[in-house]
Amino acid sequence: MASGTALIYDEKMATHKLLWSDPICDIEVPERLSSSYEQLKSYHLVERCVPVPAREGSEEEILLVHSLEHLEVAKSTQTMNEEELKRVSENYDAFFFHPSTYHCARLAVGATLQLVDAVMSGEVRNGMALVRPPGHHSQRNAANGFCLFNNVAIAAEYAKLKYGLQRILIVDWDVHHGQGIQYIFEEDPSVLYFSWHRYEHQEFWPSLKESDYDAVGLGKGKGFNINLPWNKVGMGNSDYLAAFFHVLLPMAFEFDPELVIVSSGYDSGIGDPEGQMNATPEVFAHLTHFLMQLANGKLCVILEGGYHLKSLGESVCMTVKTLLGDPVPQITGEMAPCLSAVESIQNVRAAHKPYWKWLAYEDTSFLQNLSTKSHLLKKANSNTSTEHETKITNNNNTVKVERFLELHMKNILFPVPPIKTATIGSEGSEHFLSEHVQLVKEMDKTEIKSLVSGFYADLVEEDKILLSLGSMLAILDKILKKEVCNGIAASPTAALSAAVALRHSVRFGFQRVLCVFVGDMQITPNTEDGKMLIINICEKEQPGKTSCKHCISLNWKEDAEGNDFFSAVLGFILPVAYSYQPNLTVIAVGPNRSLGISGISLLVALLQGLAESRIVAVIEDTEISLLQSVAKALGGASTPPFGIYVPPTQEKVKKIKALRDQFQQEWKMLQCSVKDGI
Ligand SMILES: NCCCNCCCCCC(=O)CS
Numbered sequence: 001m002a003s004g005t006a007l008i009y010d011e012k013m014a015t016h017k018l019l020w021s022d023p024i025c026d027i028e029v030p031e032r033l034s035s036s037y038e039q040l041k042s043y044h045l046v047e048r049c050v051p052v053p054a055r056e057g058s059e060e061e062i063l064l065v066h067s068l069e070h071l072e073v074a075k076s077t078q079t080m081n082e083e084e085l086k087r088v089s090e091n092y093d094a095f096f097f098h099p100s101t102y103h104c105a106r107l108a109v110g111a112t113l114q115l116v117d118a119v120m121s122g123e124v125r126n127g128m129a130l131v132r133p134p135g136h137h138s139q140r141n142a143a144n145g146f147c148l149f150n151n152v153a154i155a156a157e158y159a160k161l162k163y164g165l166q167r168i169l170i171v172d173w174d175v176h177h178g179q180g181i182q183y184i185f186e187e188d189p190s191v192l193y194f195s196w197h198r199y200e201h202q203e204f205w206p207s208l209k210e211s212d213y214d215a216v217g218l219g220k221g222k223g224f225n226i227n228l229p230w231n232k233v234g235m236g237n238s239d240y241l242a243a244f245f246h247v248l249l250p251m252a253f254e255f256d257p258e259l260v261i262v263s264s265g266y267d268s269g270i271g272d273p274e275g276q277m278n279a280t281p282e283v284f285a286h287l288t289h290f291l292m293q294l295a296n297g298k299l300c301v302i303l304e305g306g307y308h309l310k311s312l313g314e315s316v317c318m319t320v321k322t323l324l325g326d327p328v329p330q331i332t333g334e335m336a337p338c339l340s341a342v343e344s345i346q347n348v349r350a351a352h353k354p355y356w357k358w359l360a361y362e363d364t365s366f367l368q369n370l371s372t373k374s375h376l377l378k379k380a381n382s383n384t385s386t387e388h389e390t391k392i393t394n395n396n397n398t399v400k401v402e403r404f405l406e407l408h409m410k411n412i413l414f415p416v417p418p419i420k421t422a423t424i425g426s427e428g429s430e431h432f433l434s435e436h437v438q439l440v441k442e443m444d445k446t447e448i449k450s451l452v453s454g455f456y457a458d459l460v461e462e463d464k465i466l467l468s469l470g471s472m473l474a475i476l477d478k479i480l481k482k483e484v485c486n487g488i489a490a491s492p493t494a495a496l497s498a499a500v501a502l503r504h505s506v507r508f509g510f511q512r513v514l515c516v517f518v519g520d521m522q523i524t525p526n527t528e529d530g531k532m533l534i535i536n537i538c539e540k541e542q543p544g545k546t547s548c549k550h551c552i553s554l555n556w557k558e559d560a561e562g563n564d565f566f567s568a569v570l571g572f573i574l575p576v577a578y579s580y581q582p583n584l585t586v587i588a589v590g591p592n593r594s595l596g597i598s599g600i601s602l603l604v605a606l607l608q609g610l611a612e613s614r615i616v617a618v619i620e621d622t623e624i625s626l627l628q629s630v631a632k633a634l635g636g637a638s639t640p641p642f643g644i645y646v647p648p649t650q651e652k653v654k655k656i657k658a659l660r661d662q663f664q665q666e667w668k669m670l671q672c673s674v675k676d677g678i
Pocket residue numbers: 024094134137145146174176205265267274304305306
């Protein structure tokens with residue numbers, strides 16, 4: 001399993017700059033690159049990466065995507081004077097040439113391809129290339145939107161050619177629509193292109209009809225182009241996360257890419273003059289963490305836009321820190337997507353229903369009554385400003401944003417605990433020890449008895465159980481004291497251990513503890529005070545036990561063929577968990593688990609986005625291979641294989657929808673459709 005994170009940067013790409021006054025292009029400055037690199041150095045992130053040199057992309061590589069004419073025009077600008085440069089630049093929408101632009105653009109292409117090679121060769125697991133000029137707007141025969149050569153599109157064609165790849169996912173989280181990439185791959189089913197972008201019903205640049213949610217691809221490429229338009233500014237962390245849970249991630253796991261490339265623009269971040277959005281830098285850590293679970297971790301992040309230097313730098317650091325495997329910082333802000341975001345999510349899901357198995361049973365009845373009223377919807381929306389908008393429009397907000405970024409960022413990049421995972425040297429644990437795992441000394445019986453006596457003493461009749469509780473508590477203490485990030489304990493009675501862990505954590509002072517229990521949970525602690533949220537995944541309804549806000553039971557029997565759990569994890573468990581914002585996660589597997597090892601490993605991997613990745617896993621001690629797989633997921637040594645993708649049956653889709661309807665007012669991240677019509 002490859003490890004290590006590549007960082008590709010060459011200061012020569014800072015030479016390209018605007019020589020005349022142009023209010024549209026003057027934000028694309030060389031300092032974007034140099035200050036991002038300086039920020040990475042200041043957080044000691046550069047030294048933790050594998051340095052990979054940039055190189056010039058060859059003409060042949062550029063011709064994979066661009067016309068010879070486009071290449072020749074670009075080449076000819078190297079010897080032009082300012083007058084000529086200005087004239088050539090005026091042929092394009094929002095682009096400027098400098099004598100060094102051609103060379104810088106070739107370096108940007110080469111740096112991107114170097115990153116693809118480093119990842120595909122296994123020299124590193126993932127990496128980031130800091131490049132300019134950016135690429136995602138440039139087209140076969142035209143420069144556009146600060147972009148000359150389409151770095152990411154060339155990288156995808158290059159990877160197909162050199163490594164015979166047949167499924168590449170491009171995620172474009174820049175705030176502008178990468179129409180260049182869309183045009184290049186819209187008939188190509190081997191490249192799945194996802195872009196969200198500020199759109200405002202086609203008001204915002206580049207103001208294209210084909211940037212809307214109904215542009216799903218052409219011919220054989222139908223279903224492989226996903227546009228998620230933001231029809232309002234001020235979109236925040238919850239809107240972005242909802243887009244991942246309810247649109248991108250279900251597509252991505254069904255597509256099962258062999259490589260993921262990110263058109264990583266940070267003008268979608270707070271403070272950016274182009275985006276006018278509200279999402280804070282740590283959201284990029286979460287987005288990166290989700291994408292790291294695909295393609296066996298093979299992830300290439302390529303810089304596109306981002307024009308607020310402080311916001312850009314912080315977001316770049318969040319991205320690289322996560323690529324390095326550090327714990328994911330706590331997300332901030334109210335976990336509730338706005339109405340406009342939910343409408344866009346609902347629309348793009350409906351548009352893609354014909355092309356995706358996971359959407360086969362999507363309820364699109366809203367289209368009937370909406371189609372007659374859609375003009376009302378647009379008009380209605382144009383003049384009512386949501387809470388987002390008012391926050392953004394007044395200009396003293398910019399001052400607040402500057403202050404926010406100054407204060408907020410420092411404490412987010414918290415020191416990383418030295419050891420990632422703790423376990424106990426109890427019998428059988430030698431199977432799943434890896435270099436990431438630290439042995440923890442056992443507690444002595446009297447100490448355990450005092451801890452346990454409070455509430456479960458009568459349940460603990462044998463020494464064996466007492467000892468296992470002691471082991472688990474020894475591990476849990478290290479996590480609660482933030483000496484380690486996560487831990488794994490084998491237990492003869494997972495239900496009892498989980499209940500003790502929950503109570504101990506709450507008594508330690510943790511206010512919100514999430515427990516995901518797989519299998520029969522014989523003991524259900526009292527969750528009335530909201531300090532615990534239990535999601536019990538079990539095969540059948542427990543008699544006489546109905547779900548409530550803090551104690552939800554999800555009946556799920558995994559399909560024998562493979563892993564059909566994605567829709568439950570992405571469409572239900574993660575949205576609830578993110579809505580709750582736990583500061584610790586307990587994942588427990590008891591007897592009669594109704595999920596396969598791959599489904600549980602997927603769950604563990606994705607739950608690391610919560611509670612600064614603090615997780616304690618309590619697994620029945622008979623489950624040796626599960627212990628190994630979960631320990632691997634916790635150690636971050638590898639992304640466990642998620643088994644064969646099996647789409648959810650109609651019955652399971654209905655079950656998730658029923659639970660969503662029941663809880664989406666309590667746990668708002670579940671929202672992915674507007675209440676019947678407007
Ligand atoms: N009234 C006309 C305004 C035009 N604005 C053009 C902005 C281009 C932005 C390109 C970019 O950021 C790449 S990531």
